[in-house]
Structures are given as structure tokens and as C-alpha cells.
Amino acid sequence: MAEEKANSYILSSPRQDAEAYSANFGAHRVGISPQEMAEYYSQWARQGTYDEDLSPERYRGPTLAADVIAQTYLHNRHSVKILDVAAGTGRLGTELHKQGFRCLDGLDPAEGMLAIARKKNIYRHLFCEFMPTENINIPKGDYDVIAVAGGMGEGHIPCKALREMVRITKSGHVVIVMREEYLDHVAEYKDRLEPIMLELEDQGLWQLLQRNVVPNYSFDNNGVIFLFKVC
Numbered sequence: 001m002a003e004e005k006a007n008s009y010i011l012s013s014p015r016q017d018a019e020a021y022s023a024n025f026g027a028h029r030v031g032i033s034p035q036e037m038a039e040y041y042s043q044w045a046r047q048g049t050y051d052e053d054l055s056p057e058r059y060r061g062p063t064l065a066a067d068v069i070a071q072t073y074l075h076n077r078h079s080v081k082i083l084d085v086a087a088g089t090g091r092l093g094t095e096l097h098k099q100g101f102r103c104l105d106g107l108d109p110a111e112g113m114l115a116i117a118r119k120k121n122i123y124r125h126l127f128c129e130f131m132p133t134e135n136i137n138i139p140k141g142d143y144d145v146i147a148v149a150g151g152m153g154e155g156h157i158p159c160k161a162l163r164e165m166v167r168i169t170k171s172g173h174v175v176i177v178m179r180e181e182y183l184d185h186v187a188e189y190k191d192r193l194e195p196i197m198l199e200l201e202d203q204g205l206w207q208l209l210q211r212n213v214v215p216n217y218s219f220d221n222n223g224v225i226f227l228f229k230v231c
Ligand SMILES: C[S@@+](CC[C@H](N)C(=O)[O-])C[C@H]1O[C@@H](n2cnc3c(N)ncnc32)[C@H](O)[C@@H]1O
Pocket: 037, 038, 041, 061, 062, 085, 086, 087, 088, 089, 090, 091, 092, 107, 108, 109, 110, 113, 129, 130, 131, 132, 148, 149, 150, 151, 152, 155, 156, 157, 158
């Protein structure tokens, strides 16, 4: 189904939009492994076309996530400690920095993407790692905010990462911005991601504050913004 939709978009769109859609689709092809996915993003970044292909006109993940965080933290933004999970080339960090946030760390398994993020000089630490992490141990309650923009998808962040996000957040917030259709189209998430979110709420670990569906999140696809308050 995702392939048919991609083909139809690619055939009916101007060349540059079609190429950008196709590049993005490659990172989400059905059955892609986490290692293949990370290598794909690294290559995409090294070609120098990621930021242009997913320009703000085509992909609004970073601005949507930054706006939710800015609306949640009106004061003392310089001291709010944020982990940008799936930081990529640092687009969310850039938006947060513009809004006055200064304690920014990033985590992403694609070194090619992080190489671009590093040059932006806005992150204190950049970890080349998958979430949940295996090679570094982030202390419990280390961050005020965990933010994910565009990090969910086929072969991307698995459901089990949610519990780790809660663990490393100290009574702050978790923000996840993702393409809405992945809730159904990605086998890892279908009938699992939202039930696990609910399970964590039933266990008193976090509370859902927002679940907003927004149009034109990525190309012409809806996005969904989840905002949780960690207890
Ligand atoms: C579409 S890009 C989004 C990058 C950036 N947040 C942005 O909005 O431009 C998706 C990113 O998710 C990262 N990613 C995928 N699975 C991940 C995981 N398990 N843990 C951390 N990052 C992951 C990829 O390496 C890639 O850089």
C-alpha cells in the first residue's frame, strides 16, 4: 500500500518533489533493518541533499516539535535539558536554539547525519547510538525533555524505546512527532505503539497531554504530535 502511494505521488509530482519523496521512501522501505536504515541516512547526508530534500516546505517535523516544546516551556529555556532523539542533521536543535533553548544533546545512529549536526555547534553532546541505547548508559531522570521529530518509521525507533524515554526523563515531557499513517502501516507500531503509550499511562508513568493530528506534516501526509507529561 505504501509503495503504491509513493509511486502515485512520484508520478504526479514535479521532478524535485518526486526525487525528494523517493529519497525519503528509501529510508522507510518495508523490511529495512535498523543498520540499513542508519547507513541509508548517512549516505543521504553525505550526498549533501538531506536538508534540501526534506526542506521545511516538504517536512515540518522539526518546527512542529520545537513549537510544542516552546509552548510548554515559557521561562528559563536556557536551562531546560533536552535530548533530541533521532537528531539527524540537527534541524530540531536548530529550531530549539532559535527559541532560546541551550542545553541540547542529540542521539542518532547515522554518523553521516551527525557530522552535519556537529557543524551547527548547537549541541553539547552528540551520541552516535540507537534508542534504546546499548553502548551508553543515560542516568535515570537525566533530561527534562525527550523530543523525537521524524524518528518513527519502518526500521526506525522501536516501541520498547518508549519505556527508556520515560526512564531518562525527570518529571518533564516527551514529545513525539511522526507521520500519522505509520501508526497503521508500520508493523512494529500497528496495534502496539498507542496501546503501549496507554499502558505506560495506566502504570502512572506518564500522562498524555496532547494527541494532535496536523495536515501537511511530510509532503502531503498528516502528522501526529504526541505530548506526554512524565510523572
Ligand atoms: C527523518 S530523519 C529525522 C531527523 C531529524 N530529527 C529531523 O527532523 O530532520 C530520521 C532519523 O531517525 C534516526 N533514527 C532512526 N532510528 C533511530 C533510533 N532507534 N534511535 C535514534 N535515532 C534513530 C535516523 O538515523 C534518522 O537520522
